[in-house]
Amino acid sequence: MTVLQKTDALATRPGKVPGWLMAVMAVAAGLIVICFVVRTVVSWRNYGDLENEGGIWTTIAQDITYGTLYRPLVSDLGYGGTRYAPLHALLQAGLMKAGIAPVTGGFLLGVAAMVFVMAGFYVLLRRLEVPAWFAVLTACFCLAPYCVRSGILSIKADLLAAGLDIWGLVAVTFISGRPTTRWWPAVLLAAVCFVLALMSKVTIVFGIASAFIWLLMRREKKKAISLAAVYGAGVLLAVLAVQWASDGRAVAVFRACASAAGGWHRLAKAPAGFFPAVFLHDKAVGGFWVAAIVLLLARRRWTDLPTILLIITSLATLALFGTRGIDINHLIDLYLASLLLLAVQFRAGRVARIVVPLVMSAMVIHAATSCLRDAKQIHVEKRRQVMEATLADAGQSRLKGPMLAENPMLPILAGARPYMLDAFMLSVIDLKDPLVDEKLSDDLVHQRFSAVIITPNLTHDTEPTPLDHWPILLKRMKEHYKLNAMDGQNLIYLPKAP
Numbered sequence: 072m073t074v075l076q077k078t079d080a081l082a083t084r085p086g087k088v089p090g091w092l093m094a095v096m097a098v099a100a101g102l103i104v105i106c107f108v109v110r111t112v113v114s115w116r117n118y119g120d121l122e123n124e125g126g127i128w129t130t131i132a133q134d135i136t137y138g139t140l141y142r143p144l145v146s147d148l149g150y151g152g153t154r155y156a157p158l159h160a161l162l163q164a165g166l167m168k169a170g171i172a173p174v175t176g177g178f179l180l181g182v183a184a185m186v187f188v189m190a191g192f193y194v195l196l197r198r199l200e201v202p203a204w205f206a207v208l209t210a211c212f213c214l215a216p217y218c219v220r221s222g223i224l225s226i227k228a229d230l231l232a233a234g235l236d237i238w239g240l241v242a243v244t245f246i247s248g249r250p251t252t253r254w255w256p257a258v259l260l261a262a263v264c265f266v267l268a269l270m271s272k273v274t275i276v277f278g279i280a281s282a283f284i285w286l287l288m289r290r291e292k293k294k295a296i297s298l299a300a301v302y303g304a305g306v307l308l309a310v311l312a313v314q315w316a317s318d319g320r321a322v323a324v325f326r327a328c329a330s331a332a333g334g335w336h337r338l339a340k341a342p343a344g345f346f347p348a349v350f351l352h353d354k355a356v357g358g359f360w361v362a363a364i365v366l367l368l369a370r371r372r373w374t375d376l377p378t379i380l381l382i383i384t385s386l387a388t389l390a391l392f393g394t395r396g397i398d399i400n401h402l403i404d405l406y407l408a409s410l411l412l413l414a415v416q417f418r419a420g421r422v423a424r425i426v427v428p429l430v431m432s433a434m435v436i437h438a439a440t441s442c443l444r445d446a447k448q449i450h451v452e453k454r455r456q457v458m459e460a461t462l463a464d465a466g467q468s469r470l471k472g473p474m475l476a477e478n479p480m481l482p483i484l485a486g487a488r489p490y491m492l493d494a495f496m497l498s499v500i501d502l503k504d505p506l507v508d509e510k511l512s513d514d515l516v517h518q519r520f521s522a523v524i525i526t527p528n529l530t531h532d533t534e535p536t537p538l539d540h541w542p543i544l545l546k547r548m549k550e551h552y553k554l555n556a557m558d559g560q561n562l563i564y565l566p567k568a569p
Contacts, residue, residue, distance in 0.1 A: 098432070113446045192210045262305050277387060283299050327499075
């Protein structure tokens with residue numbers, strides 16, 4: 072038995088928390104909130120987190136406003152192909168239909184999703200018997216990692232999916248220990264939340280898997296099976312609805328894009344992507360994850376819901392990094408699972424009541440300084456001005472026609488409809504469908520684009536396969552287009568004179 076276990080064995084009640092410890096946590100929470108607000112304002116003004124993924128989500132939403140859910144892989148609209156679930160795009164499209172500008176609507180959705188996550192996290196902690204004051208301050212700690220801060224204004228579905236997953240777990244806590252007549256509403260609510268989470272992000276199965284295993288380990292087999300059955304039925308109905316709304320295209324689009332040219336050989340390389348992501352690219356995630364793993368091994372409470380959630384999320388996130396195109400936005404769920412386990416252990420005993428808040432506060436204060444550095448860097452980069460200069464240079468083209476841009480956000484900001492949805496997915500689809508290569512080559516040869524805008528770091532750092540035709544297509548493009556300007560990392564090519 073460890074020292075922590077021996078000490079905790081003497082404590083059956085939470086006991087009084089020292090005032091200085093509450094003050095330390097309050098300072099850490101206040102700092103991260105203030106720094107977060109500063110960073111968010113700077114990013115909002117400068118498009119600091121607006122990258123090509125946000126353009127993809129916004130293009131899908133824009134297509135919906137025109138009546139097209141999941142454009143064909145190759146059509147008169149241009150080039151499609153995505154593995155993004157529809158819910159976030161549907162919400163953004165609704166805001167666009169209401170007259171809100173595409174980028175502004177995406178930003179508003181991100182802020183609302185963050186509030187949704189923090190509220191759900193607070194309620195879940197309270198359901199797990201964490202004191203109210205500690206739950207409030209811990210909910211503020213949700214803002215600590217870079218993946219969360221940047222995810223708010225990057226126009227992605229990760230936070231929406233995470234929030235729905237958390238609220239699903241809240242509903243699950245009302246299932247266990249209740250008579251049959253009272254747990255069915257909670258089963259339905261939990262299943263709906265988990266289905267909507269999946270309709271926001273196709274990889275988010277952490278919540279439903281954890282809930283199912285937790286109920287089984289509590290010997291509530293009937294409830295576990297009922298939850299899984301309702302969830303399965305909900306997923307089937309949702310998939311059929313999306314397939315119908317997309318005029319039968321959705322399944323084929325996902326089949327073409329889902330694995331992103333992955334496989335067992337890439338899955339074996341997953342640790343090479345995962346560990347640098349958590350320990351180099353987003354150190355707050357790495358710190359909280361290691362602290363949670365250490366506490367988990369020390370206490371060995373294997374049947375607790377937070378423990379099960381952390382184990383499943385850790386294994387699933389590690390596996391995800393065996394797929395091409397995975398970025399640190401997939402660390403959000405891992406961070407929240409780690410934070411949840413640490414927060415719940417606060418009530419475990421005297422030592423935990425001191426050590427856990429101090430460790431958490433120290434890491435959050437360090438994250439707050441990183442947050443301010445982010446804000447400074449965003450201000451220096453002035454990404455919005457770079458985008459405006461890029462569009463001005465592209466507007467000098469002598470030809471009319473759609474703009475071909477690796478970053479689909481650029482045509483959107485120009486008030487146009489992106490011709491290419493996702494350059495990365497286009498290279499993946501091109502491996503399977505020669506029609507893509509033929510059409511794009513023909514479009515380039517006949518100069519059907521008013522401008523071609525290449526942003527090298529968006530596509531070429533994703534480890535293209537030896538059969539990837541994208542470099543070949545770029546070489547072909549340069550035969551018919553000339554480099555006119557370079558704004559930031561954007562290379563603007565305009566049609567050559569005949």
